[in-house]
Amino acid sequence: MLRVLVVDDHPLARAGMVGELQRVGEIEIVGEAHDVDSAVRAAHELGPDIVLLDVHLPGGQGGGGAEVVAKCQDLYPDTKTLAISVSDAAKDVVGVVRAGARGYVTKDVTGEKLADAVTRVADGDAAFSARLAGFVLDAFGASKDDVAERDNELDRLSAREQEVMRLIARGLSYKEVASDLFISVKTVETHVSAVLRKLQLSNRHELARWAAARRIV
Structure with missing residues (x-):
């Protein structure tokens, strides 16, 4: 508990x-x-x-x-x-x-x-x-100097992974993301794991801060 x-x-x-x-x-x-x-x-x-x-x-x-x-x-x-x-x-x-x-x-x-x-x-x-x-x-928006780096990082992700990343960064649960994108919760979990691995992040909180810093969402 x-x-x-x-x-x-x-x-x-x-x-x-x-x-x-x-x-x-x-x-x-x-x-x-x-x-x-x-x-x-x-x-x-x-x-x-x-x-x-x-x-x-x-x-x-x-x-x-x-x-x-x-x-x-x-x-x-x-x-x-x-x-x-x-x-x-x-x-x-x-x-x-x-x-x-x-x-x-x-x-x-x-x-x-x-x-x-x-x-x-x-x-x-x-x-x-x-x-x-x-x-x-x-509040945690990126400067123009960060745009190129942001785009390079996004290029590591597939189109679907970017969709999932944006929704997760907005605070949606896995179930809510699955409903929005008409995919299973298991598929959402797989995409999130791939996003975290490719961006070298540890969890959803770090992902939200990463997205906020780059004004992605």
């Missing part, structure tokens, strides 16, 4: 996330925190697999969720962060991702989608909706 620390300054919001995660996922809630200081302290004391972190938090030096992520980087990769917020503003998404968060979901997400995002981040993947992923891609 994945061990999750839930951080939110609103007790009802924490209770809702705890309840949903326990209902739909093989997830153990190891603790809760309500501000920057308690979140940093709990993360270091409990060593969870995932910190499910509200972006807007009181305390600390006023940096909110991004401050928590930055102060917990010494725990990575054993502990990863999934940000959650009512906000889908670009500045909030980019700020917490720059600090080191591995995903970002909004609070209108279903319990099933939240549990899936937690699992994907724990596995080393990125977890963003298509709209939020676009903010990240824009």
Whole structure:
């Protein structure tokens, strides 16, 4: 079971996330925190697999969720962060991702989608909706000097591998990619393995960052 620390300054919001995660996922809630200081302290004391972190938090030096992520980087990769917020503003998404968060979901997400995002981040993947992923891609865009290198790297991939790569980099699950392209999940897995091998990357999170840096998606 994945061990999750839930951080939110609103007790009802924490209770809702705890309840949903326990209902739909093989997830153990190891603790809760309500501000920057308690979140940093709990993360270091409990060593969870995932910190499910509200972006807007009181305390600390006023940096909110991004401050928590930055102060917990010494725990990575054993502990990863999934940000959650009512906000889908670009500045909030980019700020917490720059600090080191591995995903970002909004609070209108279903319990099933939240549990899936937690699992994907724990596995080393990125977890963003298509709209939020676009903010990240824009923020980590490549300069014109990188265009030739990007094109050379893309030439290593077949047309189908490029299609799969773009969808995976946007945060879609294997099942969603398979549905979009009318292929089997097993075929998607095969293409992803080929893409990672050809680009010399280790996992989906690295692939998302690679695509973002080159403004491919």
